[in-house]
Amino acid sequence: MRHAAVRLSLFLIVLGVMSLVSASAEACPMCNQSIANENAMPRAYMYSILFMLGMPATVFTGFGVFLHHKFRVYNAAQMALLSGDAQSPTEAPAPHSASERRG
16 A cells, blocks of 8 residues: 555656646647737637537536436336335346246
8 A cells, every 4th residue: 555655646746747847838830820919819719629628528427427327227226126116117027037048
């Protein structure tokens, strides 16, 4: 455990030093010069970049919420079947059950 903590702290120190030493990132020269003369363009350019950065997070969050909901419904149905609840919406046996293996 101590060895992992030392490695993690060393990694974080190296990452911090690299971020301090690295040169600042700039936009491509053509984009930078084309929007420098106008007032509304830099704001629109900024919003377009934020929109592009936000889309992957939005899509992955949507998939995560969908899967979370499906697993909760599945687990609730399984718990209802195990507890013998007669009002369970899934009374049919599972496709891999022993009753269907007869044949």
